[in-house]
Amino acid sequence: xxxxxxxxxxxxxxxxxxxxxxxxxxxxxxxxxxxxxxxxxxxxxxxxxxxxxxxxxxxxxxxxxxxxxxxxxxxxxxxxxxxxxxxxxxxxxxxxxxxxxxxxxxxxxxxxxxxxxxxxxxxxxxxxxxxxxxxxxxxxxxxxxxxxxxxxxxxxxxxxxxxxxxxxxxxxxxxxxxxxxxxxxxxxxxxxxxxxxxxxxxxxxxxxxxxxxxxxxxxxxxxxxxxxxxxxxxxxxxxxxxxxxxxxxxxxxxxxxxxxxxxxxxxxxxxxxxxxxxxxxxxxxxxxxxxxxxxxxxxxxxxxxxxxxxxxxxxxxxxxxxxxxxxxxxxxxxxxxxxxxxxxxxxxxxxxxxxxxxxxxxxxxxxxxxxxxxxxxxxxxxxxxxx
Amino acid sequence: xxxxxxxxxxxxxxxxxxxxxxxxxxxxxxxxxxxxxxxxxxxxxxxxxxxxxxxxxxxxxxxxxxxxxxxxxxxxxxxxxxxxxxxxxxxxxxxxxxxxxxxxxxxxxxxxxxxxxxxxxxxxxxxxxxxxxxxxxxxxxxxxxxxxxxxxxxxxxxxxxxxxxxxxxxxxxxxxxxxxxxxxxxxxxxxxxxxxxxxxxxxxxxxxxxxxxxxxxxxxxxxxxxx
Ligand SMILES: Nc1ncnc2c1ncn2[C@@H]1O[C@H](COP(=O)(O)OP(=O)(O)O)[C@@H](O)[C@H]1O
Ligand SMILES: [Mg+2]
Numbered sequence: 001x002x003x004x005x006x007x008x009x010x011x012x013x014x015x016x017x018x019x020x021x022x023x024x025x026x027x028x029x030x031x032x033x034x035x036x037x038x039x040x041x042x043x044x045x046x047x048x049x050x051x052x053x054x055x056x057x058x059x060x061x062x063x064x065x066x067x068x069x070x071x072x073x074x075x076x077x078x079x080x081x082x083x084x085x086x087x088x089x090x091x092x093x094x095x096x097x098x099x100x101x102x103x104x105x106x107x108x109x110x111x112x113x114x115x116x117x118x119x120x121x122x123x124x125x126x127x128x129x130x131x132x133x134x135x136x137x138x139x140x141x142x143x144x145x146x147x148x149x150x151x152x153x154x155x156x157x158x159x160x161x162x163x164x165x166x167x168x169x170x171x172x173x174x175x176x177x178x179x180x181x182x183x184x185x186x187x188x189x190x191x192x193x194x195x196x197x198x199x200x201x202x203x204x205x206x207x208x209x210x211x212x213x214x215x216x217x218x219x220x221x222x223x224x225x226x227x228x229x230x231x232x233x234x235x236x237x238x239x240x241x242x243x244x245x246x247x248x249x250x251x252x253x254x255x256x257x258x259x260x261x262x263x264x265x266x267x268x269x270x271x272x273x274x275x276x277x278x279x280x281x282x283x284x285x286x287x288x289x290x291x292x293x294x295x296x297x298x299x300x301x302x303x304x305x306x307x308x309x310x311x312x313x314x315x316x317x318x319x320x321x322x323x324x325x326x327x328x329x330x331x332x333x334x335x336x337x338x339x340x341x342x343x344x345x346x347x348x349x350x351x352x353x354x355x356x357x358x359x360x361x362x363x364x365x366x367x368x369x370x371x372x373x374x375x376x377x378x379x380x381x382x383x384x385x386x387x
Numbered sequence: 388x389x390x391x392x393x394x395x396x397x398x399x400x401x402x403x404x405x406x407x408x409x410x411x412x413x414x415x416x417x418x419x420x421x422x423x424x425x426x427x428x429x430x431x432x433x434x435x436x437x438x439x440x441x442x443x444x445x446x447x448x449x450x451x452x453x454x455x456x457x458x459x460x461x462x463x464x465x466x467x468x469x470x471x472x473x474x475x476x477x478x479x480x481x482x483x484x485x486x487x488x489x490x491x492x493x494x495x496x497x498x499x500x501x502x503x504x505x506x507x508x509x510x511x512x513x514x515x516x517x518x519x520x521x522x523x524x525x526x527x528x529x530x531x532x533x534x535x536x537x538x539x540x541x542x543x544x545x546x547x548x549x550x551x552x553x554x555x556x557x558x559x560x561x562x563x564x565x566x567x568x569x570x571x572x573x574x575x576x577x578x579x580x581x582x583x584x585x586x587x588x589x590x591x592x593x594x595x596x597x598x599x600x601x602x603x604x605x606x607x608x609x610x611x612x613x614x
Binding site: 002003004006007010011014285286289290291292293294295296297380381384 | 442445447448467468471472474475476480482484486488489490491495499500502503547
C-alpha cells in the first residue's frame with residue numbers, strides 16, 4: 001500500500017531551498033543534453049532535408065563535395081540532350097549546370113570574415129529546387145550583376161540587405177532578393193546567374209549538374225550511361241542521397257551531447273544522492289512514525305523514490321525550458337566540406353524533451369535509491385528515537 | 388493463561404540493551420495484566436523503562452525474554468510486515484512529540500492509517516471527520532501542523548491514533564511537550580476514549596498529575612514494578 005502522492009510531491013517542493021542546487025544541476029545536464037541534440041538535429045535537417053528525390057546530381061568522379069568538383073562545358077553539350085533527361089513544356093531539357101564559388105565576406109558588427117558559398121544557377125536550377133523560394137525582393141536578372149542571398153545569412157553578413165552592394169574579389173553585385181529554403185542546405189547559399197558567376201570568378205568549368213530524369217527507370221539508365229562512359233569521369237547520385245551523406249558532420253555533436261550528458265549525470269546522481277541522504281536523514285523520525293502507522297518498508301522506499309523523481313523532474317523541466325528558449329534560434333558553423341558558413345536552427349523536438357525528462361527522472365531515481373533503502377532498513381524503534 | 392477480559396498479558400518480560408560492552412537492563416522480569424477498557428497510567432522517573440514497556444506492547448520493539456500477548460497474540464512472533472499490518476489494525480500510537488507529518492494537513496494526517504485499509508474514499512472521509520470531531524478539531528481539517536498549537540497538534544495525533552478504531556491506544560508522555568492547559572485537554576480526551584468509547588488506553592508519564600487521570604496507576608523504577 002502506497003503513501004499518497006501528495007506526500008512525495010510536497011516534500012519535494014517544501015525543501016526547495018536546500019534542493020535548489022541539485023535541481024539546477026539536473027537542469028544543467030538536461031539543458032546540455034537537449035540543446036546538443038537539438039543542434040545535431042538542426043544540422044542534420046539542413047542536409048537531410050535537402051533536395052528533391054527525383055533529381056540526380058552529377059559531379060566529377062573522386063570529388064568529395066560539389067564545390068570541389070569541376071566539369072567541362074564540353075560535357076554539358078554532350079549530356080544535355082540525352083533522352084533519359086526530362087523536358088519542360090518548351091521542350092528544353094531539365095538540367096542545370098551550376099557554378100560554385102567561395103567568397104570571403106565581412107560579418108555584421110565587425111564579427112570578422114567568413115566564407116560564403118555562391119551558387120551560379122540557371123532558371124532550370126531554380127525550377128529543380130522547389131524548396132528554395134523568395135521571402136523578399138525578386139530573383140536576379142542575368143547580365144545585371146544581381147545577387148539573391150539567403151535570408152538567414154543576411155542576418156549574419158554585412159551588406160546583405162536589399163539594395164546593398166556586395167564586393168567580391170573581382171566584381172560587385174547588388175542584392176535584389178532574400179531566399180529561404182526551409183532549413184535545408186540552400187539556406188546557407190547565395191544565388192546568382194551561372195554565366196555571371198563563371199565570368200566573375202574566371203571559371204572555365206562548371207561545378208555540377210542537377211538533372212531531372214524522365215522517370216525512375218530512366219534515372220537508373222542515366223546513371224549507368226554517364227558513369228560507364230570513360231570520357232566523362234563523372235559520378236551520378238540522387239540529390240537527396242548526396243546531401244544525406246553530408247550529414248556526417250552532425251555525428252560528433254550527437255556523440256559529444258551523449259558523452260557530456262552521461263558524464264554530467266554521474267555528477268548529478270551523486271548530487272541527488274547527497275540531497276536525498278540529507279532529506280531522508282532529517283526525516284528519520286517521520287519515517288519511523290509512518291512505519292508505526294503500518295506503512296511497510298516498500299511503501300516508504302517508493303514514496304522517497306517518487307520524491308526524488310519529482311525533484312529531478314522539476315530540474316528536467318527547467319533544463320528543457322532553458323533549451324526551448326533556443327528553439328528556432330539560427331546559428332552557424334563552418335561546414336567541414338566547403339569551409340563556408342552553414343546556417344541551421346536549433347530544433348527542440350518533443351522527442352528530445354521526453355528524452356531529457358526521462359534522463360532527469362532516471363538520475364533522480366538512481367540517486368534516491370540508496371538513501372531510501374537505508375532509511376527504510378532502520379528498525380522502527382531506532383527511527384523513532386532519532387532526534 | 389490470559390484471562391478473557393485482559394487485553395494485554397505480560398509475563399516475565401525483560402529487555403536488555405547492549406551499550407558498548409555494558410548490558411543496560413531496561414526491563415527486569417515484569418509481569419502485568421491490563422484489562423480491556425481501562426485507562427492505565429504507567430508512571431516512573433526518566434530511564435525507568437516505561438517507554439520500553441509501551442513499545443513492546445505496541446509492537447514497535449521486541450523483548451529480550453518473556454512474553455507479551457495482546458488480544459491473545461504473541462506480538463514478538465510476528466515478522467516485520469505482519470507487525471506493520473497488526474499495528475495498523477490494532478494499535479493507535481500517540482507520541483510525546485506529536486509526530487504529525489509536516490507536509491500533510493490535519494485531515495490528511497488523520498487519514499494516513501486508513502489508506503492501508505480497504506475503505507472507500509467516502510468512508511475514509513466520514514471516519515476522519517468523526518475522529519476530528521471527537522477531539523474537537525473538525526474546523527481545523529485543512530490546517531497544516533505548523534498552523535496548529537501544540538495542544539491542537541496532539542489532539543490531531545490522537546484523532547490519527549483512533550481513526551482506525553483500534554482496541555488499544557498507547558501514549559508515550561502525550562503531555563510532555565504541552566502547557567498545563569493543553570495537557571488537561573489532551574488528558575481529558577484520553578480519559579473520554581476509555582470511559583465513553585470503551586478503548587483501552589495505556590499512557591506513559593513522569594508526571595503524577597497526568598497519571599492521576601488514569602483509572603489505574605502502575606509505578607516502574609529501574610525496570611521493575613514497584614506497586
Ligand atoms: N537503544 C538503546 N540502547 C541502549 N540503551 C537504551 C536504548 N533504549 C533505551 N535504553 C535504556 O533503557 C532504559 C529505559 O529506557 P526507556 O524505557 O526509554 O526510558 P523511559 O522510562 O525514560 O521512557 C534507559 O536507561 C535507557 O537509557
Ligand atoms: Mg520515555
